[in-house]
Amino acid sequence: MDAVGLGDFTVRRASESDTNAVVGIDVIAMTGDAERRAHIARWCRQGAVTVAEDASGLLGYCVVEYTFFEQGFVAMLMVTPPARGRGVGRGLLDAAAASCTTPKLFTSTNVSNQPMQRLLGRAGWSPVGLVHGLDEGDPELFYLCAARGSGRRHP
Incomplete structure (x- = not known):
């Protein structure tokens, strides 16, 4: 992926x-x-990390893995608190969708994470x-990227 200005x-x-x-x-x-820290090192080594940055440095990062039923999965999306509300999270999600190599792209977030659900x-x-039992008392909501969701599932 080449650098894309947003x-x-x-x-x-x-x-x-x-x-x-x-x-x-x-x-x-x-x-x-x-x-x-070990996860981040592995993700960077594997080329699974996309970052957003400006002149001040990194603003956020996103990780896409392909271990969720052999489909793309946004395993991590994090934006620094000062950069929130500037479109950084959306830019990272859009980059993940654009670069995903499978027909479908999923992610998940806890029911308690209202900002992520709004994004x-x-x-x-x-x-x-919805999956119960991953984090006690805080079910996990799963999402499908609509722009990629019509592809067929591979065996």
């Missing part, structure tokens, strides 16, 4: 050399969570299911 920020594929910068904007990794709704994603 107003006052750019979206591009991250490289392994971006690992520390991505860790530096991830609120979980910054608290010292070694597992999250997905504005971006045209459709709710497709």
Whole structure:
């Protein structure tokens, strides 16, 4: 993916050399969570990370994996608090949809994560299911990217 300008920020594929910068904007990794840091390093090494940045640095990142029934899955979307409300999350979701290599692209979020649900709704994603038991007392809502949702399922 080439860098794409979206107003006052750019979206591009991250490289392994971006690992520390991505860790530096991830609120979980910054608290010292070694597992999250390891995930970020692996995602960057595998080329699964897309970042949004401006002149000040990284504003957010998105990870697309292909382990969800062999379909694309946005496994992580994080935008720094100061960059929220500027279209960064939408830009990252749109980049994920544009670069997805499978007919369908899914994501999920907790029922308690109202900001993410609003973002997905504005971006045209459709709710497709609910799973209990992943996070105790906070079911997971699954969404399908409407722009990619009409493809056939591969065996």
